[in-house]
Amino acid sequence: MTTQELQHLRYPIGTFQCPSNITEDQIANWISILEHFPKRLENLVSNITDVQLDTPYREGGWTVRQVVHHVSDSHHHSYIRFKWALTEDKPVIKYYYEQLWAELPDAKTAPIKMSLDHLKAVHYKLVYLLKSLNIDQLNKSFIHPEHNNEVFLKQNIGIYAWHSNHHYAHIENLLKREGWL
Numbered sequence: 001m002t003t004q005e006l007q008h009l010r011y012p013i014g015t016f017q018c019p020s021n022i023t024e025d026q027i028a029n030w031i032s033i034l035e036h037f038p039k040r041l042e043n044l045v046s047n048i049t050d051v052q053l054d055t056p057y058r059e060g061g062w063t064v065r066q067v068v069h070h071v072s073d074s075h076h077h078s079y080i081r082f083k084w085a086l087t088e089d090k091p092v093i094k095y096y097y098e099q100l101w102a103e104l105p106d107a108k109t110a111p112i113k114m115s116l117d118h119l120k121a122v123h124y125k126l127v128y129l130l131k132s133l134n135i136d137q138l139n140k141s142f143i144h145p146e147h148n149n150e151v152f153l154k155q156n157i158g159i160y161a162w163h164s165n166h167h168y169a170h171i172e173n174l175l176k177r178e179g180w181l
Contacts, residue, residue: 006058009057009058009059009061009173010058010061011166012166012169012170012173013162013165013166013169016158016159016162016163016166018155018158018159019158022154022155022158026158027138027154027157027158029161030157030158030160030161031127031130031131031157031161033161033164033165034123034126034127034130034157034160034161034164035123035127037119037123037161037164037165037168038116038119038120038123039120040168041068041071041116041119041164041168041171042116042120044168044171044172044175045064045068045112045116045171048064048175048180052064052175052178052180053065053068053112055174055178056174057170057171057173057174058170058174061170062102063108064171064174065107065108065109065110065112066102066107066108067167067170067171068112068115068116068171069102069106069107069110069112069115070098070101070102070107070167071115071119071163071164071167072115072116072118072119072122073096073098073101073107073115074098074163075119075122075123075126075160075163075164076118076122077096078126078156078159078160079122079125079126079129081093081142081151081156082126082129082130082153082156083129084142085140085141085142085153086133086137086140086153090140090141090142090143090150091142091143092142092143092145093142093143093144093145095144095145095146130157133153137153138152138153138154138157139152139153139154140152140153141153142156
């Protein structure tokens, strides 16, 4: 397999490219992606077997089950980061080791329904919050310690819309490759 093919398996929709000027229309589009993602993901994975759930989306990658649990964990963290940035002045967020979280028993063996239900609840709260924010609030930020960079909330909306589509594509591409879709 070529480097380009491996890169496509890892980043099937490419990496997140944040526009230099984030418009209100772009923010509304990203929020719409977040609003509909839990149902889209549930529809994608609702009829697959445990064997399929325990299949990695790529060699060396997480299983579908781990991806679903990861998305739930990650988006929960993101929701908290929004709240911190809205209530504190440029807080340094807590980094978590997602690779290690994906190796915990819940991520490797738990039914995905728990994470799908959790994702619905988190996105319901997140989207409700995001739709109420004004431009001053969208320009608030937090510091991510992994790269010591400032992340603006309007940018973080885009990151998580991308993150939703990124992991959806991992699962969808596997299901198509295996003839399961």
